[in-house]
Amino acid sequence: AQSVTQLDSQVxxxxxxxxELRCNYxxxxxxxLFWYVQYPNQGLQLLLKYLSGSTLxxxxxxxxxxxxxxxxxxxxxxxxxxxSDTAEYFCAVMGGGNMLTFxxxxxxxxxx
Amino acid sequence: EAEVAQSPRYKITEKSQAVAFWCDPISxxxxxxxxxxxxxxxxxxxxxxxxxxxxxDSQLPKDRFSAERLKGVDSTLKIQPAExxxxxxxxxxxxLIWTSGIGEQFFGPGTRLTVL
Numbered sequence: 001a002q003s004v005t006q007l008d009s010q011v012x013x014x015x016x017x018x019x020e021l022r023c024n025y026x027x028x029x030x031x032x033l034f035w036y037v038q039y040p041n042q043g044l045q046l047l048l049k050y051l052s053g054s055t056l057x058x059x060x061x062x063x064x065x066x067x068x069x070x071x072x073x074x075x076x077x078x079x080x081x082x083x084s085d086t087a088e089y090f091c092a093v094m095g096g097g098n099m100l101t102f103x104x105x106x107x108x109x110x111x112x
Numbered sequence: 113e114a115e116v117a118q119s120p121r122y123k124i125t126e127k128s129q130a131v132a133f134w135c136d137p138i139s140x141x142x143x144x145x146x147x148x149x150x151x152x153x154x155x156x157x158x159x160x161x162x163x164x165x166x167x168x169d170s171q172l173p174k175d176r177f178s179a180e181r182l183k184g185v186d187s188t189l190k191i192q193p194a195e196x197x198x199x200x201x202x203x204x205x206x207x208l209i210w211t212s213g214i215g216e217q218f219f220g221p222g223t224r225l226t227v228l
Contacts, residue, residue: 044219097160098207098209
């Protein structure tokens, strides 16, 4: 079985500051990890994914994440955020049958 | 760019009424998913189709929810009768499955259901 814990429900940050959104997972099978972004009243858009290979994964909009097997973490980072990054961010782990299990989400609030 | 289509985008209904949501996946995507997302939470899988067959519906409340994908293309999710606790965003996603057994899921814009 898989599970995902997003440790922060809300993260306020000032514009142009760096940000880290934390994600811890548990999985009994091979680990495939994803970060999605959701803007108000919209569907989910894939930011980045880890399937194998380099543990540092780069995604869209300047985001990156690092897979840490020993700490079972997949934290999302951005060195300088913009107002437009204000959204809900979801970490997810893929298990058997291509099924995604999502965390509870982290609301990123970028302040001017 | 191909997208997953969903309709309606918003639906308001009274409890005990029937509602239906429609999803048209990206052309060629054999796998289709319906998720329910309660406000402030992550999406939870309700049902997964491979072509026209149900792969997993273990989290689908079968006493009131039904889903079908008759020709293996578009899909309909129905709730009858709707209850207050069904108020949520209903998301549809589709994917190609790679030879590795996994595949990226593409999400539609969702249908926001409000039950009064």
